[in-house]
Amino acid sequence: TNFQEGGALFLVITLILMCTQEPIFWCAANQDGDFPGNGLFTTSCPEAKSHKDIYSVFCCIAMLMYFALLTDFTIFSMRVSAFLLVCFRVISELGLFLMAM
Secondary structure, eight states: OHHHHHHHHHHHHHHHHHHHHOHHHHHGGGTTSSSTTOSTTOOOSTTTTTTHHHHHHHHHHHHHHHHHHHGGGGGGOHHHHHHHHHHHHHHHHHHHHHHHO
């Protein structure tokens, strides 16, 4: 449970950081500007271009943390446990393949 508490805290911090870099929030003031793709909920305004890369990194970290926190639930279902085992095997083989390149 100590891993889960620390992971949950790290996930909350990551989600807060994602919220600060959200391109839709940066484009909210300039949704009717003169740029391609303008409109409500746009992410293509000039103000958001510098925030998209860091937002993508935070999204990746948050999804990995969700996956890591969900591994505790595999004890409830044999199918999920088998799927997780196969995923870890495939990921390790993919890592070996990428290191060999």
